[in-house]
Amino acid sequence: MDAKDKKSIALFLESAELERREVTRITMEYPDLSVDEAYEIQTEIVNLKQDKGHKIVGPKMGLTSKAKMQQMGVEEPIYGYVFDYMVVPNGGTIVIDELIHPKVEAEIAFVMDKDLEGPNVTAEQVLAATRFVLPALEIIDSRYENFKFTLPDVIADNTSSSRVVFGKRLVKPTELELDLIGATMLFNGEIKALGASAAVLGHPAHSIAMLANMLARKGGKLHAGEAILSGAITEAVMFATGDYVTARFDGLGEVSFVAKSSK
Numbered sequence: 001m002d003a004k005d006k007k008s009i010a011l012f013l014e015s016a017e018l019e020r021r022e023v024t025r026i027t028m029e030y031p032d033l034s035v036d037e038a039y040e041i042q043t044e045i046v047n048l049k050q051d052k053g054h055k056i057v058g059p060k061m062g063l064t065s066k067a068k069m070q071q072m073g074v075e076e077p078i079y080g081y082v083f084d085y086m087v088v089p090n091g092g093t094i095v096i097d098e099l100i101h102p103k104v105e106a107e108i109a110f111v112m113d114k115d116l117e118g119p120n121v122t123a124e125q126v127l128a129a130t131r132f133v134l135p136a137l138e139i140i141d142s143r144y145e146n147f148k149f150t151l152p153d154v155i156a157d158n159t160s161s162s163r164v165v166f167g168k169r170l171v172k173p174t175e176l177e178l179d180l181i182g183a184t185m186l187f188n189g190e191i192k193a194l195g196a197s198a199a200v201l202g203h204p205a206h207s208i209a210m211l212a213n214m215l216a217r218k219g220g221k222l223h224a225g226e227a228i229l230s231g232a233i234t235e236a237v238m239f240a241t242g243d244y245v246t247a248r249f250d251g252l253g254e255v256s257f258v259a260k261s262s263k
């Protein structure tokens with residue numbers, strides 16, 4: 001696969017996002033697509049978005065729990081990027097017809113005080129470099145038919161990044177047992193999913209350390225001030241117009257949105 005192919009796949013996936021269209025997964029046409037090539041396609045998508053003036057809010061980790069890896073039929077965590085136009089204010093509206101077949105999951109986000117560069121970054125170093133953690137709801141929306149993909153497919157598709165809602169409570173990581181945070185996700189007051197933060201690679205700081213180390217392979221790093229999603233604590237659940245979605249986290253408060261149709 002040459003650079004031109006990677007650019008055209010990036011355009012194909014980005015237009016699927018912007019036109020809210022599900023598409024056949026790219027490994028149907030390119031069955032030998034490697035993980036490295038998939039990250040190069042992802043980089044092309046990041047370039048396309050930056051060329052349009054969109055800013056990176058932060059990188060995100062995905063597929064960090066056994067449950068998630070099983071749910072999606074893949075074997076290793078992945079990373080992608082969240083952009084400014086994806087952020088919805090806490091309590092705000094997700095316009096459902098802007099999206100294809102969105103799902104929501106509860107996560108803990110980290111904001112770094114200092115840049116952090118791998119390799120060999122540890123969870124302890126992450127905690128020492130963290131300004132605060134905050135609760136989040138991530139809305140993922142695979143551009144692929146039926147939300148079905150292989151590992152290279154989902155990496156190329158910027159790890160299904162679509163929307164994110166951050167909570168308001170900012171807490172120093174040392175004030176919490178960050179691996180023992182219980183979270184519930186409710187739709188219209190009814191529990192739809194629940195979990196504990198240890199689901200995220202044993203400890204969410206471990207996920208952030210792994211991210212720093214994965215980025216280092218490409219000369220990248222975590223930047224001070226970025227809001228970084230550490231990966232889903234709960235399973236991802238489909239929602240529909242009219243749903244009022246809330247996640248409640250032990251020690252971190254709540255975060256919510258309402259799903260509406262533009263019509």
Ligand code: OOG
Binds near residue numbers: 061062138159230
């Ligand atoms: C990929 C994104 C997964 C997470 O937290 O696990 C993710 C997907 O499942 O579509 O964001």
Ligand code: MG
Binds near residue numbers: 060062107138140232
């Ligand atoms: Mg996620």
